[in-house]
Amino acid sequence: MAARVQHGRMLVRPGFNETAPEGSHGARSDWGLSGRYERTSPSIATGIVKFFRAQDHVRGDECWIGELSPPHLPLNSWGTADLSAWGPEVAHRLRSAFFHEAFHLGRTPSRHLLQLRDRFFANGTAYTVWDGPGRVRPLGQWVSERELVRPDELRSIASQLLETLRAVHRSGALLLGLDFETVWITDEGTLIVCSFGQTTQWLCDVLGAEGAKYAPSCVAPEQRVPGSVRSAATDVFGLCCLLYRLGIGVAPPEPLRGVSVPVPKVAFDSAAHFWGAVQLGLSLLPEERPNSAEKCGELLAQTGVAEPVPEDLESFEERALRLMTFRFARRECPSCGGVLERASPLPRLTCPVCRESKIRLRRFDPASCPVCHEGPVREFQNDSPIKVCPLCRSGLLSFRRGRWSLRVDEARCERCRANFDLFGGWLSPHPDASSEPARPDSEWREFSGRSLRVRVCLACQSQFDSESDGRWTLIASLKRMPVASQYEEEWLRVASGLSPESGNAVCESCRSDYFLHGGMLTLIEARRDYFGFARHYTGQAVPIEQLPWIGVGKVSSGPGFVCSDCGSEFDDAPAGLRLVQTTNPTLRERTGKVLDLESWHRTAQRLPMRTEEREFESGFDRAMVEAYEQGRLPFGKGRRKRFLWRSPCVRLELRDEELRARSRCRFAVTPDYLEIGTVRRTRIRREEIAGVRLYDDSSLVIERIEGSAVYLQVPTVVLAAKLRSGPREARIGVANLANRLRTWLDEKRLDEPMPRVLRPSKPEAISQ
Ligand SMILES: [Zn+2]
Ligand SMILES: [Zn+2]
Ligand SMILES: [Zn+2]
Ligand SMILES: [Zn+2]
Numbered sequence: 001m002a003a004r005v006q007h008g009r010m011l012v013r014p015g016f017n018e019t020a021p022e023g024s025h026g027a028r029s030d031w032g033l034s035g036r037y038e039r040t041s042p043s044i045a046t047g048i049v050k051f052f053r054a055q056d057h058v059r060g061d062e063c064w065i066g067e068l069s070p071p072h073l074p075l076n077s078w079g080t081a082d083l084s085a086w087g088p089e090v091a092h093r094l095r096s097a098f099f100h101e102a103f104h105l106g107r108t109p110s111r112h113l114l115q116l117r118d119r120f121f122a123n124g125t126a127y128t129v130w131d132g133p134g135r136v137r138p139l140g141q142w143v144s145e146r147e148l149v150r151p152d153e154l155r156s157i158a159s160q161l162l163e164t165l166r167a168v169h170r171s172g173a174l175l176l177g178l179d180f181e182t183v184w185i186t187d188e189g190t191l192i193v194c195s196f197g198q199t200t201q202w203l204c205d206v207l208g209a210e211g212a213k214y215a216p217s218c219v220a221p222e223q224r225v226p227g228s229v230r231s232a233a234t235d236v237f238g239l240c241c242l243l244y245r246l247g248i249g250v251a252p253p254e255p256l257r258g259v260s261v262p263v264p265k266v267a268f269d270s271a272a273h274f275w276g277a278v279q280l281g282l283s284l285l286p287e288e289r290p291n292s293a294e295k296c297g298e299l300l301a302q303t304g305v306a307e308p309v310p311e312d313l314e315s316f317e318e319r320a321l322r323l324m325t326f327r328f329a330r331r332e333c334p335s336c337g338g339v340l341e342r343a344s345p346l347p348r349l350t351c352p353v354c355r356e357s358k359i360r361l362r363r364f365d366p367a368s369c370p371v372c373h374e375g376p377v378r379e380f381q382n383d384s385p386i387k388v389c390p391l392c393r394s395g396l397l398s399f400r401r402g403r404w405s406l407r408v409d410e411a412r413c414e415r416c417r418a419n420f421d422l423f424g425g426w427l428s429p430h431p432d433a434s435s436e437p438a439r440p441d442s443e444w445r446e447f448s449g450r451s452l453r454v455r456v457c458l459a460c461q462s463q464f465d466s467e468s469d470g471r472w473t474l475i476a477s478l479k480r481m482p483v484a485s486q487y488e489e490e491w492l493r494v495a496s497g498l499s500p501e502s503g504n505a506v507c508e509s510c511r512s513d514y515f516l517h518g519g520m521l522t523l524i525e526a527r528r529d530y531f532g533f534a535r536h537y538t539g540q541a542v543p544i545e546q547l548p549w550i551g552v553g554k555v556s557s558g559p560g561f562v563c564s565d566c567g568s569e570f571d572d573a574p575a576g577l578r579l580v581q582t583t584n585p586t587l588r589e590r591t592g593k594v595l596d597l598e599s600w601h602r603t604a605q606r607l608p609m610r611t612e613e614r615e616f617e618s619g620f621d622r623a624m625v626e627a628y629e630q631g632r633l634p635f636g637k638g639r640r641k642r643f644l645w646r647s648p649c650v651r652l653e654l655r656d657e658e659l660r661a662r663s664r665c666r667f668a669v670t671p672d673y674l675e676i677g678t679v680r681r682t683r684i685r686r687e688e689i690a691g692v693r694l695y696d697d698s699s700l701v702i703e704r705i706e707g708s709a710v711y712l713q714v715p716t717v718v719l720a721a722k723l724r725s726g727p728r729e730a731r732i733g734v735a736n737l738a739n740r741l742r743t744w745l746d747e748k749r750l751d752e753p754m755p756r757v758l759r760p761s762k763p764e765a766i767s768q
Contacts, residue, residue, distance in 0.1 A: 033127060034120045037065060044138055045071070046181045048203060048214060049098070049196050053134055056117075063117055064130040066194070068098045070203065072213055078123035078469065089504060090206065092489035093515050093522070095126040096501035097199040097539065101173075102128040110167035112160055112193050121486050124469040130194075133186050139246070140180030149246050151271070153189070157246065158300055160191040161239050165293035169232050176201050176223065176230065178238040179216040180245070197238075198539055201230070205541035206520050217251065218242050221284055226520070227546040229536055229555055229581070233286035236296045240281030240289075247275075252282055273302045287581075287591040313627040313723075316620040320725040323607055323616075331561075334600040335584035338565030345548035352533040352551030353526045357509035361516060362502075364492035371477050373497060375459020382454045385422055386441045389413035390448035391434050394463060394476040396456065450475070464491075519544050532567055556580045570600075621730040628719055628732060629739040631747065636720055644669035644744055645714075645737055651676060652699060652711035659699065659711055667712055669741065674702070676710065684710070692741040700738050 032038050033054065040062065041053035048070040056063050073081035083091035099119055106116025106128075114130035121127070139157075143149065149157075161178065168175050177197025184192040197216065204211035205226040215223065218241035222228040244252040277299035283289045290296035331340045346352065349359050367376045380387045389395040395415025399422065411420040411427065418433035428438030436447075445452065451465035455472065462477040473485040483490070483500065490500035503515035503524045510530070515522040520541040526534040531553060542550055546557055553562040553569065560571035560580070568582035576596035582588055587604050599609050608616035627633035634641045649667035652659045665678045673685045690703045695711060702710040716733040 033065065033122055034118075036118075037063070037129065039065070043067070044181070044184075046138075046194055047177060047179070047196065047200050047216060049194075051194060054129075056129070062134055064114060064132050064134075064194075066102070066128040066130060066196075067123075068095060068126045070094075070214060076124045076469070080123045080125045083125055084470065086207075088487075088489050089515075089517050092487065093206075093503070093517070094199065094203060095121070095487075095490075096524075097202055098126050098196060099128070099501060100539075101196055101199050104171065104173055105168075106130070108167055108171045108173070110164055112164040112191050113167070114192065114194055121471055121483075121490075122469065132192060133190070136184035136186050136192055138181050139183040139185055139191075139242075142185045143180070143246060148249075154243065154247050155274075155300075156189060157185075157191060158239070158243055159297070161193070161242070162293045162297045162300075164191070164193045165232070165235050165239060165296075169235070169293060174198065174230060174232070175235050175238065177216045178218055178235070178242050180242070182216070183242070202522065202539060202541055206518065206522075208518075218245070220286070222286060227542045227550060227555075229286075230540070231286060231291070232293065233289040233291045236281045236289050236291070236293065237283075237286075239293075239296065240278045243278050244282065247278075274300055277302065285591065287588045291585075291588075311619065311623060313620075313623040313633065316616075316623045317723055317725055319607055319616075320620065320723075322605060324725065326602070326605070326607060328598070328601045332601070333563035333566060333568055334597070334604040335563060335568040335582045335587055336566040338563045340561040340563050340568075340570065343549070343552045343554050343560060343562045346551040348548065349521075349544065350548075350551065351507035351510060351512055352531075352537075352547060353512040353523065353528075354507060354510035354530050355551065357507050359505050359507050359512075359514050359516065359521070361505050362496065362498075364496055364504075366488075366492065368492075368495040369457040369460060369462060370491050370494040371462040371474070371479050371481065372457060372460035373495065375457040377455050377457050377464075377495075379453060379455045382445055382450055382452055383441050384425065385409075385411070386427065386444050386448075388445075388448060388450045388454055388463070389416060389418060390427075390444040390450075391418045391429060391436075392416035393448045393450060515541075516544075521547060531564075554580070620728070624719065624721065624728060624730045625732055625736055628730075629736055629743060631740070631743045633719075633721055637722060642670060644671070644740055647714055647717050649676070649715075650713040652713055654709075654711060659695070661713070667714060669744070671744075674741075676712065682710070686745065689745060692738050692745065694735060694738050698734055700734055700741075702741075 036058050037054040037056055039052055039054050043050040043052045048068065050067045050069045051064055052067070053062055054065045055061075067080060068083070069081040070083075071081070073083070073085050076082040083094060086094070102116055102119060105113055114132040116128060117131050118129035119127065120129075161183070165175060175193065175195050175197045177195035177200050178193070179195070182193065182195035182197075184194065186192065195216075200214055200216065201223060204215050204223070207214070208226075212224075216238075218238045220230075220234045220237035222230055222234060241252055277290070277296065280299065281289050281296055290299055328334075332338075333340050346355060351357055351359050367378075369375045369377050382388055385397070385399065387397055389397050392413060392415050395413035397411040397413055397420070399409050399411050401409060409422040411422055412418070416433075419430040420427050420433075421430070423438075426438045426440055427444055429436055439447065451467070453466040455464040455466075456462070460478055463475045464472040465475050466472055467485065471485050471487050472491055474481055481494070486500060493500050493502045501524075503513045503522070505514040505516040505521075506512070507514070510527065512526040512534075513524040515524055521544055522541045523534060523538050526538065529535055533551065533553075537550070549555075549557040553567055554560060555569065556571050558571050560569065561577070562569050566583055568584065568587070569580040570577035571580050572578075573594040576594050577600065578594045579587060579591050579600070581591065584604060586606060587600070590603060595603065602609055624633060628635070635643050635645055640646060646666070646668040648664065650664055651662045653662045665676060668675045673683050674689075675684075676682045684702065684704065688704055688706070690705045692703070693701050695701050699711060699713045702712070704710070714734050714737060716731050718729050719732045720727065720729045
């Protein structure tokens with residue numbers, strides 16, 4: 001802002017005869033906003049913020065301007081929403097939250113976000129100025145211009161939005177406001193996200209029922225409940241909701257478990273997986289959604305569903321070993337091994353950041369000076385008679401009764417020493433001060449460019465003019481202030497030595513900054529996050545009655561336990577503990593279930609419950625038999641180790657299509673051959689066998705390549721193994737033997753030498 005020195009003092013406002021900012025003073029700038037920006041396009045409404053293009057007359061280029069102007073409010077004389085309808089406190093917090101979010105988004109490195117250039121107050125509201133591409137369309141308009149969104153377009157939109165989410169989440173914030181209006185698309189197909197989701201969400205929470213009309217259309221269930229935890233999964237919901245609307249053309253049905261997403265009109269390769277991932281992202285419970293943009297991206301990009309891997313012997317072994325040493329401490333957290341503490345609610349209005357002191361409202365003194373913090377500020381009506389010298393435009397006039405005539409008063413400027421006569425309401429300067437003619441007060445005031453209401457600090461002589469939109473502009477001051485023109489609420493905070501965006505309440509102990517209004521508490525800033533409250537709740541309006549529980553890390557508002565390390569939360573339930581929230585991915589799948597503490601530990605460690613141990617044992621047996629069938633477990637211990645099978649058997653004969661017992665003998669299989677008989681043995685080498693099949697549930701047929709077949713009846717035998725978890729036995733029968741023999745025969749084929757031509761060439765040969 002231009003400043004010039006006059007009579008040794010700094011005039012903060014641009015020279016009065018130059019082009020001045022818009023406001024109350026008659027012929028204001030043709031440049032419109034802030035004496036710098038000239039609007040060049042109609043507005044794009046994006047929820048509570050309107051965007052338009054403007055010419056920046058300082059930089060000489062075009063930019064985007066975001067005007068905080070929530071719909072459904074009465075308009076003021078500039079056509080912007082009259083925020084004061086919600087009271088000065090809410091209006092102040094809304095402006096501050098808007099600036100804060102703009103600042104944060106503007107600093108987040110992403111090609112899909114606009115870059116913040118400037119911010120200022122005007123027209124009863126707040127403005128942010130952005131760098132970004134000019135030729136854009138809101139996604140909603142882009143969609144309405146085409147019949148359907150092509151699969152490649154949908155995938156490109158998904159990946160660009162995921163990239164944006166990743167960048168915003170990495171910066172520690174959430175978007176919370178993806179919508180057809182807040183996502184723009186350039187002619188080249190690049191997306192620009194200009195969502196003020198956090199500010200909008202705050203407004204929705206604070207306004208209660210009235211706030212619902214400000215909610216974006218892609219809103220997750222937890223966004224409708226004040227005080228609930230919002231996380232990356234909330235943004236995943238918004239993203240999936242948007243993709244659904246783009247691809248299918250309608251809003252998704254209310255997210256309810258069990259409601260499946262209808263088959264989309266657009267069919268494309270791997271569409272089922274894509275829509276499956278979208279459907280998962282639209283789950284009612286945040287725990288059931290992908291909990292990060294990365295995870296969501298992986299699911300959307302998937303082209304096939306991974307087959308569930310059957311649990312193998314190694315996995316049973318590993319769990320059996322852990323089961324043998326399984327124990328847990330009385331108050332041990334199943335999620336992280338920390339300590340579960342019984343939560344007791346905080347006393348009313350105790351600071352949830354430090355849990356020590358009460359939060360108290362700040363008292364702002366309207367008489368305190370924002371510049372020197374000392375002198376009392378007095379307000380004058382700059383009229384009948386005018387109080388500010390119209391010649392130097394900043395000195396105060398002092399009046400005294402005229403010496404010569406009782407009907408003529410004299411006035412003298414304390415600064416430029418100009419003398420005036422006041423007669424019948426007309427002020428005329430003495431000829432030695434100016435040749436200006438006598439004028440009535442209102443004309444002099446217009447001549448001076450000063451306002452009707454003027455505030456003056458009696459200590460430092462700083463002066464403030466009132467703007468018609470409620471702002472006060474610092475006119476003359478010894479000290480330059482960062483912002484010269486702002487609303488009363490902002491000046492009050494500056495006068496108290498705070499930042500203009502500070503809240504109206506503070507913790508006496510940890511100095512956390514709060515906004516307390518209408519039964520809702522908003523943490524604005526904490527210097528230190530002792531218990532993790534700040535990480536989850538900064539900027540979110542929380543109902544005061546929920547605060548005692550939320551403040552001790554519980555979101556459920558009921559008695560129970562909270563882990564001091566990882567924040568996992570369990571509620572008391574008749575038959576154990578109900579899991580309310582956790583960051584542990586294994587436990588998270590069971591949010592809402594009731595189990596005793598031991599079972600929660602077993603769940604977290606993927607161990608069987610007490611009641612499931614029998615099932616675990618039979619699964620273990622099954623895995624052991626499978627391992628044998630696949631040749632990964634030897635037939636037995638000691639000498640039996642070199643056999644694939646060894647048992648008595650009955651050799652059978654097929655006569656008249658009926659099997660008859662021929663002789664009892666022994667049957668053994670080694671890696672190279674199988675052998676039948678006791679004295680006279682029949683030995684069949686592996687390569688002579690064409691195949692093995694079951695004849696009935698106790699016999700099998702071995703088919704030889706030359707055409708004949710051998711029929712055998714084999715008993716069920718005990719498979720014994722010495723595992724790391726101890727000795728173990730399982731029963732194997734003829735069907736398992738047949739499977740083992742098939743694996744054996746397949747191994748043979750793998751063993752066969754490769755034809756020469758198919759052998760891989762040596763690397764040296766390639767490089768030469
Ligand atoms: Zn003067
Ligand atoms: Zn002062
Ligand atoms: Zn505190
Ligand atoms: Zn824990």
